[in-house]
């Protein structure tokens with residue numbers, strides 16, 4: 001297993017949002033998380049990056065790095081965790097005062113302390129990989145949503161994370177721009193990048209994911225291979241959710 | 250002397266509107282006072298004030314109860330008391346504690362404290378105006394709080410704070426005239442000195458007013474240009 005999460009709990013005041021989530025992600029595999037709005041998917045991903053601090057839970061990497069959230073983790077443990085994982089946000093969150101290239105270079109230069117010339121070459125490579133080699137000197141406001149999200153992916157990849165986290169990366173996009181982002185993600189999966197993807201794109205999940213988790217009310221209702229969960233779910237709640245996603249209105 | 254005052258007051262209307270001889274002999278010393286004291290006082294106070302303001306804003310945002318408490322009391326005390334009283338405390342009051350300062354450094358201290366308090370609220374609001382997602386984006390690529398603050402947040406907050414900070418700067422230029430009351434020989438004090446000799450109050454004070462106006466007008470033009478330049482690239 002690349003990462004293992006055990007019994008993760010998170011509450012906001014009286015609201016128990018995550019009530020004991022387990023997750024195993026083998027190296028090089030893709031886990032898709034689906035579930036209705038408000039079920040805790042975003043909170044779960046944010047916990048995996050310590051943007052939210054879980055109340056309880058164990059988080060373990062294959063190299064022995066381990067966090068026990070029942071104690072407050074130390075600052076340097078949190079930094080280490082974040083350097084092991086890259087996050088792609090629903091709303092991109094690019095740095096508006098920096099060009100696409102500067103956005104991608106920021107992590108390696110500032111966090112890893114690498115030389116600018118070295119980083120530049122890799123950053124250009126990453127931007128070319130997501131199809132934005134020509135746009136690297138533009139600022140975010142000069143890019144379309146799909147282009148911004150691809151810069152977001154390149155920025156997250158730049159610190160060479162073991163694990164990539166995607167929180168509905170295409171749900172803020174116009175329909176015609178969804179494909180370009182998904183195809184970048186498909187490419188990453190093919191290269192063996194370990195990924196956890198929250199998504200409503202069921203076709204994408206079916207094609208790309210090795211494992212699908214359906215979350216509702218802060219617990220995992222059902223999980224398994226995509227064909228099983230998406231085509232022949234056992235739980236009524238899963239069926240109902242899939243039905244609503246496939247036949248909106 | 251009383252006669253001179255009378256003639257000036259009563260017969261003033263019959264005099265030519267502007268005493269050009271006085272104008273040319275007074276403008277030199279006034280501009281001199283401006284260059285020697287008004288401008289340096291403004292620049293020193295604004296620079297130190299901004300540093301103090303940033304520290305105060307960060308203390309208030311830190312979530313540390315003691316730090317933010319101190320910052321809160323400081324801002325409240327400065328905003329709740331007249332600037333003139335603050336100047337008097339530093340210049341006329343501190344000697345009672347054995348701290349005697351020259352007029353100019355006294356004025357720099359009082360004005361810096363004043364700018365520090367007001368500008369800290371501006372900086373705090375500008376920092377808060379940067380979307381939370383920008384902090385998080387910094388954190389997720391592994392940046393620390395100070396790195397994110399310096400590289401991601403401050404540059405964006407700066408653009409938001411330029412208009413209100415320019416206003417503070419322009420106010421400061423005018424407020425430095427209060428330093429005349431603690432014997433700093435700045436622009437307005439010069440005009441007072443000449444007026445005390447010549448009794449031509451109206452002309453001298455209007456001349457002083459026009460000089461302030463010119464400086465502030467130029468500054469507002471500069472402000473407009475900076476704002477236009479920085480208008481781009483602000484996170485929506």
Ligand SMILES: Nc1ncnc2c1ncn2[C@@H]1O[C@H](COP(=O)(O)OP(=O)(O)O)[C@@H](O)[C@H]1O
Nearest residue numbers: 012015017035036037038039040041042043044
């Ligand atoms: N910072 C927060 N404070 C309080 N409640 C929150 C916070 N973040 C999320 N929640 C609540 O947690 C629940 C799960 O939210 P979220 O994880 O965003 O769900 P999803 O991503 O599946 O739509 C919702 O009820 C939401 O209102």
Ligand SMILES: [Mg+2]
Nearest residue numbers: 041042043168
């Ligand atoms: Mg969500």
